Amino acid sequence: MKTFALAGNPNCGKTTLFNALTGSTAHVGNWPGVTVDKREGVYKGGAEKVNIVDLPGIYSLSPYTPEEVISRNFILDEKPDGIINIVDATNLERNLYLTTQILEMDVPVIVALNMMDEVEKTGDRIDVKALESAIGVPVVAISALRKQGIKELMDRAISMSAQRKGTTVLGGSLAPKIERARQFFAATNVASPLFHAIKLLEGDEIELRHSGAKELFTEISAGQDMEAVVADERYKYISAHFSTAKSKKETQVLTKSDKVDKVLTHRVWGLPIFAVILFAIFHLTFAEDLFYINTIASACGNPLPTFEDMGYAVSEGTGMYENFGIALAACFYDGAVFSPGVILTNILNLILGYASYGIGLGVESAGAAAWATSLVNDGIVGGITAVLGFLPQILTLFLFFSILEDTGYMARVAFILDRIFRRFGLSGRAFMPMIMGFGCSLPAMINTRTLADDKERTATIRVIPFFSCGAKLPILTAIAGGMCQLFGLPSVELITFSMYVLGIVTAIICVIVMRATTMRGEVPPFIMELPAYHMPGFKNLMLHLWDKTKHFVKKAFTIIFVSTVLIWFLQSFRWNWTYIGADDMGESILASIGQLIQPLFTPLGFGSQLGSYGWVFAVAAITGLIAKENVIATFSVLAAMFVAGFEGTEEGVEEAVVMIEATGMTPAACIAFIMFNMTTIPCFAAVATAKAELPAGKFGGTLVFWLVTSYLVGTMIYAVGEWWWTVFIWLAIAIAAATVIILHNKGKIKFPKLRKKRA
Numbered sequence: 001m002k003t004f005a006l007a008g009n010p011n012c013g014k015t016t017l018f019n020a021l022t023g024s025t026a027h028v029g030n031w032p033g034v035t036v037d038k039r040e041g042v043y044k045g046g047a048e049k050v051n052i053v054d055l056p057g058i059y060s061l062s063p064y065t066p067e068e069v070i071s072r073n074f075i076l077d078e079k080p081d082g083i084i085n086i087v088d089a090t091n092l093e094r095n096l097y098l099t100t101q102i103l104e105m106d107v108p109v110i111v112a113l114n115m116m117d118e119v120e121k122t123g124d125r126i127d128v129k130a131l132e133s134a135i136g137v138p139v140v141a142i143s144a145l146r147k148q149g150i151k152e153l154m155d156r157a158i159s160m161s162a163q164r165k166g167t168t169v170l171g172g173s174l175a176p177k178i179e180r181a182r183q184f185f186a187a188t189n190v191a192s193p194l195f196h197a198i199k200l201l202e203g204d205e206i207e208l209r210h211s212g213a214k215e216l217f218t219e220i221s222a223g224q225d226m227e228a229v230v231a232d233e234r235y236k237y238i239s240a241h242f243s244t245a246k247s248k249k250e251t252q253v254l255t256k257s258d259k260v261d262k263v264l265t266h267r268v269w270g271l272p273i274f275a276v277i278l279f280a281i282f283h284l285t286f287a288e289d290l291f292y293i294n295t296i297a298s299a300c301g302n303p304l305p306t307f308e309d310m311g312y313a314v315s316e317g318t319g320m321y322e323n324f325g326i327a328l329a330a331c332f333y334d335g336a337v338f339s340p341g342v343i344l345t346n347i348l349n350l351i352l353g354y355a356s357y358g359i360g361l362g363v364e365s366a367g368a369a370a371w372a373t374s375l376v377n378d379g380i381v382g383g384i385t386a387v388l389g390f391l392p393q394i395l396t397l398f399l400f401f402s403i404l405e406d407t408g409y410m411a412r413v414a415f416i417l418d419r420i421f422r423r424f425g426l427s428g429r430a431f432m433p434m435i436m437g438f439g440c441s442l443p444a445m446i447n448t449r450t451l452a453d454d455k456e457r458t459a460t461i462r463v464i465p466f467f468s469c470g471a472k473l474p475i476l477t478a479i480a481g482g483m484c485q486l487f488g489l490p491s492v493e494l495i496t497f498s499m500y501v502l503g504i505v506t507a508i509i510c511v512i513v514m515r516a517t518t519m520r521g522e523v524p525p526f527i528m529e530l531p532a533y534h535m536p537g538f539k540n541l542m543l544h545l546w547d548k549t550k551h552f553v554k555k556a557f558t559i560i561f562v563s564t565v566l567i568w569f570l571q572s573f574r575w576n577w578t579y580i581g582a583d584d585m586g587e588s589i590l591a592s593i594g595q596l597i598q599p600l601f602t603p604l605g606f607g608s609q610l611g612s613y614g615w616v617f618a619v620a621a622i623t624g625l626i627a628k629e630n631v632i633a634t635f636s637v638l639a640a641m642f643v644a645g646f647e648g649t650e651e652g653v654e655e656a657v658v659m660i661e662a663t664g665m666t667p668a669a670c671i672a673f674i675m676f677n678m679t680t681i682p683c684f685a686a687v688a689t690a691k692a693e694l695p696a697g698k699f700g701g702t703l704v705f706w707l708v709t710s711y712l713v714g715t716m717i718y719a720v721g722e723w724w725w726t727v728f729i730w731l732a733i734a735i736a737a738a739t740v741i742i743l744h745n746k747g748k749i750k751f752p753k754l755r756k757k758r759a
């Protein structure tokens with residue numbers, strides 16, 4: 001079976017074409033760098049079946065980014081039967097820059113001129129025949145989105161001749177130099193000597209590793225910046241010979257995208273607009289008083305009535321309104337209109353509530369042993385429903401972010417933020433992984449592959465967990481809810497929002513410190529094509545959500561299931577394996593383990609200063625290392641032990657209240673606990689991903705970084721919360737540290753170098 005590779009610039013429509021060819025449903029994103037790995041599929045629509053490989057998007061074949069290296073090595077080493085070079089016809093010159101480099105390889109090439117529907121819309125014309133004869137390889141006009149021209153493209157690709165010698169657009173004074181280098185490589189018998197020759201001329205670091213190549217390079221480059229010369233020649237050739245195929249519509253009109261961009265990427269308004277959009281998303285996901293209707297009504301002296309005010313009673317067993325119709329209605333409105341995210345949560349929790357009530361009754365009537373009843377009710381049902389209840393809000397948040405990404409708006413935000421990010425020592429490209437971190441750290445860490453610089457990448461991966469992910473949300477809302485009830489604080493939303501902000505601030509400070517110390521380096525220039533705005537594809541969005549749901553439900557029923565049962569076991573049995581039952585759980589196995597580690601957390605406020613059950617917070621934090629959902633699931637299992645006949649809620653608030661009351665946590669300790677969980681070593685899966693994605697040798701340091709940061713942040717919050725004047729001490733320490741770093745970077749002070757021991 002023949003293999004064809006799809007190569008092209010980021011965002012030229014490779015994945016769309018790949019999906020159209022193979023019938024697969026790979027993620028299409030209006031964001032450069034979504035496809036960072038290669039992907040394979042089979043095209044069956046032609047005379048013979050062919051294998052299709054989707055390569056990551058690249059602007060050139062120089063080894064500056066991991067994507068470029070992946071694509072280059074694939075073509076050179078795996079020797080596909082042909083390259084389908086996808087060219088975004090709305091951006092012809094820029095895209096053909098890559099084409100001129102692909103043509104230099106000894107491999108059959110066909111150019112797929114994509115997005116022709118867009119070109120036609122703007123009224124421009126491209127003479128495909130003229131372009132084909134100028135480039136010297138087949139050119140086919142297609143629209144991957146509309147599935148036009150695809151059959152012709154593949155038919156011509158399949159019938160391409162199997163052999164092709166590389167050609168180059170470079171000539172003139174460069175020709176003798178290239179020929180000299182070509183002979184050098186031809187003598188070593190490598191494939192595509194012309195390609196290697198030109199890359200060597202550009203001073204490409206991979207080529208310089210060949211023996212004797214350095215000397216040759218010094219000779220032919222003669223001290224000139226050959227890379228710039230070559231790039232310049234390519235562009236000159238493209239605009240002189242290839243671009244002539246394109247004729248612009250007479251009168252240049254601003255496209256719709258341009259007009260929208262005038263507003264959305266405005267120097268002054270761009271950022272406030274983004275802040276408003278972000279706030280709107282959080283409001284639609286979490287608000288329990290949509291558009292503040294009830295707040296306004298209350299201010300006018302007419303608070304909206306709850307169903308209880310209207311005289312509907314709550315039933316004993318399920319904790320819902322006795323009348324099912326009212327219980328359902330209360331999912332949408334109960335004294336205030338709820339946001340879509342909250343409505344979905346309520347509906348799911350209504351169902352889960354009845355289900356766990358039913359299971360509880362079933363187990364009771366079956367007359368099971370006390371330990372078995374407890375295992376089912378407290379261990380299994382309690383833990384899983386506590387976690388599943390958060391699915392709707394995670395999905396809602398995720399849906400909004402997918403829409404922003406798919407429309408092309410996120411690329412604009414990266415562009416706007418680049419100016420600000422630069423001050424912290426990052427490029428705008430680091431924004432996407434960070435914002436993805438709010439959903440889940442795993443894809444966020446993988447997305448950092450779009451960052452060219454290893455040090456920038458390491459710094460970004462390290463702070464991604466501080467962008468509180470969906471699994472950490474339960475910790476936030478539960479404890480914030482508990483704090484509001486116990487300490488009379490005004491608003492859950494406000495605490496949650498502040499915690500998110502605190503996480504972001506921690507991330508920023510850490511990035512600044514890292515980029516000034518261990519991770520110093522230049523910020524690479526920000527080159528990104530702003531893609532045209534598109535309507536998001538409905539099917540695409542749904543596929544996305546479905547994937548996410550599957551993943552989450554699977555996690556709830558596997559990792560979290562096992563850990564909650566384990567926690568239940570450890571806290572229900574003594575070391576001599578006898579069941580504790582309603583007796584004092586202070587005798588449990590879990591209690592003794594917890595008491596052992598508890599003192600470690602004393603500086604953070606949830607250590608030895610707490611009452612007799614204080615160890616539960618230490619235990620919850622440790623179980624969070626497996627999956628962050630476990631923290632609240634653990635609370636829910638443990639709370640059932642404190643209070644006989646405990647009726648939990650799916651939001652975990654009651655659990656948190658019980659925990660805080662039983663242990664004597666102070667508000668500062670609660671905040672320190674949240675922040676510790678937010679900034680410490682993330683879940684198991686994220687740690688494994690970080691290990692795979694971090695540059696070699698950076699993993700150990702990263703674990704230490706997470707531990708130190710979380711410990712420091714927790715201690716600081718607790719200390720300042722309890723004794724506000726310690727602010728001055730922390731400030732003094734921070735100023736001293738900053739002074740040392742700045743003086744050291746200016747070369748004013750030097751540290752003694754640590755010498756490595758010689759064997």
Ligand code: GDP
Binds near residue numbers: 008
């Ligand atoms: P990749 O980064 O090269 O894989 O590009 P994608 O396949 O993710 O596509 C980038 C964007 O271009 C998506 O929003 C697609 O819907 C859009 N797109 C792809 N092909 C076409 C096309 O032929 N016409 C139009 N109008 N849009 C397209």
Ligand code: MG
Binds near residue numbers: 014015029034035
């Ligand atoms: Mg793609």
